[in-house]
Amino acid sequence: MKVETREWGTLEVADESMVHFQEGLLGFEDLRKFVFIDEEAFRPFVWFVSAEDRDVGFAVADPFYFCSGSYNVSLSAGDEALLDLEEGDSIAIFVIVTVEDTGGRITGNLKGPIVLNTRNRLAKQVVVYGASYSVKEPMLSRRVVPLHSAMASAWAKG
Amino acid sequence: MLIRTRKLGENIRIGDKIKITVLDVKGGQVKLGIDAPPHIAVHREEIYQKILEENRRASGISPSTLKEVAATLQPRKRKRRGQEGS
Known part of the structure; x- marks a missing residue:
């Protein structure tokens, strides 16, 4: 599948590396395909790009770059339905990163992480209730196991 | 905006799948119970807005910017491919 990008032109992306949203990211409800x-x-970070709008791309990262303790995400019945989650499925959780234009402060949105069902490539931005996570958690200086190690097979560039 | 007055314990139906119940009214706060099918997302408005705004703020990052930002975070011991900034 071909993905148009503004800076990098057309990328050839393996179909199995696509991520599908049945319900788009908040504010981007019409965009259902990302890579x-x-x-x-x-x-x-990993660049998370819309396959349908070349102006929309996010930096995403492992939540533990922004979280000093445990990070608990509970999925509602609705979340599970939209992910078509079945017994034995594996999920990956990552957060959207914001880089401030001035000052370059890096924050992660722990309040609204993205959950991906790695079996069927369905993803959903979920809302974490009952915890004090914010949409702007500052980046920590420590290093953790990086997201890309969990997603090494998630893309191909031709 | 459609306005309906409800008493404690009374409901509002939206279509045939969504039911909202007034569970408690105390000190300027109203507690609502919402029954809706799983595919209907129910969020507090302010949380919904915050996430939506943060998504918008984060949405336009270019690969060149992302590289610059990442370069500031690279551990010193790891060699990077390509040119190193000063």
């Missing part, structure tokens, strides 16, 4: 672009130079 991970994992470049060495992006790490510890």
Whole structure:
């Protein structure tokens, strides 16, 4: 599948690396197809790009770059339905990263992480209730197991 | 906006699948119970707005910007491919 990007032109992306949203990201409800672009130079982030709008792309990362304790995400019945979650499925959880235009402060949205069902590539932005996580958690300086190690097979660039 | 007055314990139906019940009214706060099918997302408005705004703020990052930001975080011991900024 071909993905148009503004800076990098057309990328050929393996179909199995696509991520599908049955209910788009909040504010981007019409965009249902995204891909991970994992470049060495992006790490510890992964570029998460819309396959339908070349102006929409996010930096995403493992939540533990922004979370000093445990990170608990509970899925509602609705979340599970939209992920078509079945017994034995594996899920990946990642957060959207914001880089401030001025000052370059890096924060992660722990209040609204993205959950991906790795079996069927269905994803959903969920809302974490009952915890004090914010949409702007500052990045921690420590290093953790990076997201791309969990997603090494998630993309191909031709 | 459609306005309906409800007493404690009374409901409002939206279509045939959504029911909202007034569970408690105390000190300027109203507690609502919402029955809706799983595919209907129910969020507190302010949380919904915060996430939506943060998504918008984060949405336009270019690969070149992302590389610059990542470069500031690279551990010193790891060699990176390509040119190193000063």
